Amino acid sequence: MKLLRFGSPGQERPGLLDAEGRVRDLSLHAPDLAGPTVSLAALDEIRAIDVASLPVVDAPDRIGSCLAWVPNFFCIGLNYAKHAAETGSKEPAEPILFSKASSALSGPYDPVRIPRDSRKCDWEVELGVVIGAECSYVSEEEALSRIAGYCVINDVSKREFQIERGGQWMKGKSAPTFGPTGPYLVTADEIADPQSLALSLALNGETVQSSSTSDMIFGVAQIVSYMSRFMTLLPGDVIATGTPEGVGMGMSPQRFLKPGDVMVLTVEGLGSQRQEVVASV
Structure with a gap:
C-alpha cells in the first residue's frame, strides 16, 4: 500500500x-x-x-507529510561509504545516532526555509524507515519484520550549526521545514530489499546525488537491531538512514542552498519530493 x-x-x-x-x-x-x-x-x-x-x-490541493507526527525522529550519520570518504571521515565502527526535532517534519512539496543567520544550508536524500511494532533487543533476523514501511526523507542540514558551533548535531538538523517526509508511506511488503534501492537528488535540474542503498555501511536490519539495544523503538518512530555522496559540504568548492533553488528527490519505489528554497521570514 x-x-x-x-x-x-x-x-x-x-x-x-x-x-x-x-x-x-x-x-x-x-x-x-x-x-x-x-x-x-x-x-x-x-x-x-x-x-x-x-x-x-478528485483534486487533492496539497500532499502533506506521510506522517502527522512522530514519537521520535532518529537519524544515522556517515552511513554511506562514499559519503564518509567525501567528508574526509573514517567509516564508523558503529552506527552514529542523532535526532532531529519532531517539529522539523514537513510535507514533501512544502518550501524549505533557510534559518536566520545560516549560510551553509545543505541537502541530503535519505531512505526513511517507519517502525511498525515495539522493538527492544530485536535480532537482525527479526528486524525487518518490525518495519511498517519506508518513505523518502530530505535530511536538510545547516552545516555551520551542526559542525562549527560545538555540541551535538541536532541543532544543525532541526529547523522548521528541515524534515520533508513522503509523499507516501510505502508499506514494507512492497519493498523486497531495502538494500537495493536507487536514490537521487537533483538541484536546479542538475543531479548531485545518485547512488544506491547498497552503499550503506550499516543496512536497515542492522540499524534497527542496533538501536533496539539502547532504546525501545515505538510504532511511528521514523529513522533517516543516512545520505550518499554528493552533498554540498563535500563539493570543492563547497556549495550551499540559496533562495530560489529547487530540490527534487527520488527513492526507487517510494516516489519523489520537490522543494523550493525560500528565505526565513
Whole structure:
C-alpha cells in the first residue's frame, strides 16, 4: 500500500493511493497516520478495507507529510561509504545516532526555509524507515519484520550549526521545514530489499546525488537491531538512514542552498519530493 495525507497544513486527512494512481479518502477508517495508526496491526486493518468503497479525492490541493507526527525522529550519520570518504571521515565502527526535532517534519512539496543567520544550508536524500511494532533487543533476523514501511526523507542540514558551533548535531538538523517526509508511506511488503534501492537528488535540474542503498555501511536490519539495544523503538518512530555522496559540504568548492533553488528527490519505489528554497521570514 501507498498511504499519504492530503489537505492544507493542519487540516490533512489520511488517504491511500489506489492501483490507478487515484487518492482515496481513508478518514472514515483511520483518524490520521501516526504512532499507533501505522502499527503493523493498524495497517492490517487498512489492508482489509475494500479500496473501491473509499471515496475518490478528485483534486487533492496539497500532499502533506506521510506522517502527522512522530514519537521520535532518529537519524544515522556517515552511513554511506562514499559519503564518509567525501567528508574526509573514517567509516564508523558503529552506527552514529542523532535526532532531529519532531517539529522539523514537513510535507514533501512544502518550501524549505533557510534559518536566520545560516549560510551553509545543505541537502541530503535519505531512505526513511517507519517502525511498525515495539522493538527492544530485536535480532537482525527479526528486524525487518518490525518495519511498517519506508518513505523518502530530505535530511536538510545547516552545516555551520551542526559542525562549527560545538555540541551535538541536532541543532544543525532541526529547523522548521528541515524534515520533508513522503509523499507516501510505502508499506514494507512492497519493498523486497531495502538494500537495493536507487536514490537521487537533483538541484536546479542538475543531479548531485545518485547512488544506491547498497552503499550503506550499516543496512536497515542492522540499524534497527542496533538501536533496539539502547532504546525501545515505538510504532511511528521514523529513522533517516543516512545520505550518499554528493552533498554540498563535500563539493570543492563547497556549495550551499540559496533562495530560489529547487530540490527534487527520488527513492526507487517510494516516489519523489520537490522543494523550493525560500528565505526565513
